[in-house]
Each structure stands twice: as structure tokens, then as C-alpha cells.
Amino acid sequence: MTIDLSTRATDLVELMDDPHADLGMLERTYDRFRLVNAAVARPGLLLRDVLPRARQGAVRVLDVGSGGGDVSRMIARRVRREGLVAEVTALDADDRAVRWASANDGGAGVRYRRALVADLVAAGERFDVVYSNHVLHHLTDTERREMLDDTRRLVLPGGVVVHRDIARSRAAYRLFDVGTAVLASTFLRGSFIRIDGLLSIRRSYTPRELRAVAPPGWTVRGALPARLELRWEEPVD
Template identity: 35%
Template sequence: MTKRPLYAAEDRAADDRAADQPPIAPRSDAGPVEHFRSGSQDNRTRFLSSRRPDLVEWMDRSDCDPVKLHNTYRYFPVINRLISRWDAVYRHYIRPQLRKGQRFTLLDVGSGGGDITRNIHAWAGRDGFLLDVTGIDPDGRALEYARGGAGADPEGRADCDDRTDREDQAAREGRTDREDQAAREGRTEHVDRTEHVDRTDAEPAILRFLQTDTGRLRREGKKFDFVVCNHVLHHLSDEDIAAFLDDLAGLSVRRVICSDIERSAIGYALFSVATWPLFPNSFIRADGLISIRKSYRPDELRAVLPQGWRVIRQFPFRLLVLYDKMVLYDKTDLNRNVSF
């Protein structure tokens, strides 16, 4: 199988070609019950019986309304706080593996508007851990918002725009200061990622956003303790998902965590009703309903996962995909089936 990085140029071109066709998607102005009333009884019976990876979300189109796109990024923190529940994912699957006095690294793939990236960085800092967090996205519009441009209002700003070329390269590679100094002197120095770091001398944990993809990072030999992604898997075909997960596993030293939607008729109906009066002038409702139709059910996802990956069901209508690369500090979460 030929590996392709997340949202590579050819994928974006394919989306642009698809944009020339009428989208197979619920109208953003359709009522909450209208989606279930259209079509024959047979069509309604088959609705959501199989995933629709061919559907294209409005915000993924290069020519989408920029105002609605900005508003969608602005509303994402609310959606992710209520539905994605990364606060619980952090508590159960990331925090138990962190140790005070050590520096860890985390990569957020497909970071979008950056709210999850920022939150994980903030939660770790609040708990007294040194966790350098990097968000990557190939979409320049998302990076501009995440970095605080174009009138965006995410909390705080990443300072990656002010880095020198050398500093940015070190940031891309997840290198420590000692490794970076050795590279400038023409030496190669390996730093054990689990070594003790004197907290009084340690630099503050880094938060940065980069416009790149998993394939490029892996070709460049980058490594991170944790690799996470939110709402990426449902964008991929069954054929592409194994290659994507292979990239994530190759980038991770400790654990990979992918969070996504579980396709469900009840979840579809509830999301349609709950978001009907909310999130005006955005793609939240229309794209959310498309995402549900594109997403997996647990057995479908297990059937396409490579060996060693596990699926955990979560509330509400969530699927968590985990892969562990090494013996972890705390094994109590290995068989955890948490209802958040």
C-alpha cells in the first residue's frame, strides 16, 4: 500500500474536484426532523446502516465561506468540551503516564483551531508537568486561526511565528536544547526522554503550531511521547486508515490516542435537535451531521485496525482508539472502559 500523509496535496486536490459536484450533505438550513422524512421508507431504513466516507464536509472545501469557517473554529471549544471530552481523555490516558521533573512531548495531528492542543498543554501545566505540545495541520486557514490571526480569539498565542529558522527546525524535530546544541557543533547526542530534569532550571513547556503532515514528520525522523488526534479517522477510507495509523505509531514513543465519533441514529437525531437553534452562521450543524454519516461503528473500526490497536467505546457516542508503544508507568488504564 502506498502511504499518504494526512491531507496531502493530492487529497486536497481531490476535495477541490469534489467541490465542483453538488455535495451529498444535509442542508444547513434543514430542520432537525427533515433529514429523517426525506426519501422512501426503504431509504430511511438504510439510513446510517453503512458509513459514507465519500461525503465532503463544507469546511474542508477550499472555497467555503470564510466567515462561517471562522465561526466554526470559534465554536469548536464548546463542541469539544461537551462532546469530545478531551479533559477526561487527558485524565485517564495521558496524565497517569506523566512524571514531574521529566519533560514529555505530545503531537496533536489535525489540530484545526487549536483548542484541544492548547487545553492539553494547559492541563499538564496546571498539574505541574512539563509537556511540550505541538499541533500540526496542513490547512493554512486552521493554522492562522490557531496562531491567533485573522481575528481569531483562542486563549493565548503560540510564539512559533517569532522563531528563528534554527529554533523552528529544532521545534519540528522535538529536540531538547542539549541535542540542538550538539547538532550546531556537528555532534550527535542522544538524550533519554525519561531522564530527570531539574524543574528549577527547566525551560517552560512549549506550545507551537506547525503547517505540516504526518508523512513529512515521519520521513524526517521526528518522535513524540504521545500522539493524539481528534475527528480525523472518519475522514479516511478503509484503505487509507492503516497507513495513517502506521504513521502515528511511527511518530510515537509511548502512546497513540485517536478520538472520533461513533455512528448512531440516536446520536444523529440528538445532535440534529441540540444544534438546531445554536451555532448560527457556521458549519457546526451541517458538518457535524456529515461527520456522523462518515464515521465508524465499533465493529467496523476494529475490522480495519492494524494488530495491537484497541477500540474503547465512550459516552456520548464516542470511540477511542489506543496503541501503546512501550511498557507504561501505570497499567491500570489498559483495560479501562470509561463512561465519561
């Protein structure tokens, strides 16, 4: 069957977003995201924004839609290895994700919270670095606009907002399909990663599409493998 990748398939719903999803499969998905994200999402690139700021003093970092929290833990551990100080908060609206991440912190020292970005705005919280990974494609147009506005409000002077996601393309779909098919009966067995990953690509933006909906002041960058970055930096007064 030929998959239509000419436009975003916004009607598709990922299995792990179902509030009644099998808990065992969901937790195996969180567990395996650590290695999948390391290979596909290149989360270490976020350290380019975190480490220079941390060298100037203690920083506050917010991970929006943190899921199993693997990116938050990677950042917290790397900052500590550098002898620097960071308060890393992993934020998710799904209690299942927050519970699993909290139970699997492994000494990283991340703060896990169940809340919405708007809740933090209302509480007057501010951060040096605000980021998300694989969140944008889940959002409706209204949710995306609210998310960008809210995350921008959370940033301190000199801070940055970075929303990283998949770039939709035939090559990205084909590579993920072939690559995960090999692991479907072993490493990915009993998780949602293969099915939801393919759905995610179909829901995701192309660079041109994301630039078309990005508000003024936001920039869109593309990178390999099949990555998008939507970025906003707070000017220093």
C-alpha cells in the same frame, strides 16, 4: 426524509473541507469548536494519558489534524496548572486552520505546524502522546492505514497513540440533530458545525466496523456520548 445510517456514507464531503469554503464561516466554526468539543468529544479524557507521563518528566504531545487547536490548548494549560512540563504540537495540513489557531493561542504556548504526519516521520520526530480528534472518519481506507502506521512510528517507548472519533448510530444522529437545531439561529449561526456534524456522523464508524479495520495491536473502545477510541501503546523495552 429518512437518513440511511446502516453503512458509512463515505461519498459525503463536509463543507469545511472545501478549500473554497467561506473563510468567515470557517473561522466561526473553529471558534465555536471549543465549547462543542467540550460537550461532545470529552477531550479531557486525553489527560489520563498525558498527566501520568508528565509527572515522570517533560513530555512531547502531538495533536494530529488539530483544526482550531482547542484540544491542544486545553492540554497545554492543564499541564501547566499542574506544575508540569509539556511541549504540545498542533499539526494540520490546512493552512487556514494553522493561521487561525496561531492567532488565537491566547498564551497557551502551543506550537502550531502546517505539515503531514509523514513529514514528521521523515524528520525522525518522536512523541510521548500522539492523538487525533474527529479525524478518522475523514480518511479513505488508504489514508487511514497510512495514518495509523505513521502515528505509531512517531511514538517513544512507553508512549501511546489515541485516535478519538464519533460512533455512528441513529441515537447519535438524532441527538445531535435535535440539540443543534435549538442553537442553529444563535450560537451556531454562521458556522458549519450543524451541517458538518450531521455529515460527520453519517461518515463515521460503528465500533464493529472500526474493529474490523483496526490493524493488529490496536484496540477499539466505545464510550458515551457516541464516542470511539482507537488505541495503540508502545511497549517499554
